[in-house]
Amino acid sequence: MASFEELKAKYQSVLNVIQDKQVHLANLHMENGKLLMKGTAPSQEAANAVWDEIKRINPKLDDLIADFPIDPKLQSASMRTYVVQAGDTLSKISKQFYGNTNDYMKIFNANRDKLSDPDKIHPGQELKIPAA
Structure with missing residues (x-):
């Protein structure tokens, strides 16, 4: 054992x-x-x-x-949302939330249900932003 x-x-x-x-x-x-x-x-x-x-x-x-x-209540504490603006990239959003452009895959992985490619986001999309 x-x-x-x-x-x-x-x-x-x-x-x-x-x-x-x-x-x-x-x-x-x-x-x-x-x-x-x-x-x-x-x-x-x-x-x-x-x-x-x-x-x-x-x-x-x-x-x-x-x-x-x-427990969905835990999600609100650990996950925010962000609406994509014109000119945004996941790297730019990553820099805004994490201070580092290289953490963009955290955002991509949290949104695989609506994103198939990290380079293809569109204005108006609502993305989940996981806690750092």
Whole structure:
């Protein structure tokens, strides 16, 4: 049977996704020989990203108990919106919100449901801006 530290190391990439997607992690401990992860996701997209990484590491889920319900109230704290203006680029918007043009992929990834190319945004589009 794996130890807490071994399982935590095994699932470190999941913990990284949890942090990146601003999922609130409430519990991380051993229960009945399995690693227990419980938290609250700010969106379905965030919860899916966590589950995708869990399944990538261990599709059988035989050493993990996980629960990540969605609480939209968390999204308002971690995500703003911005309406694209004429002349905007994701890099320019990134500079405005993050102080760095190179963080434009954060905005692109948060808006994959409406953007297929980071170079193709249009005035009037409403974009989600994830927290820095």
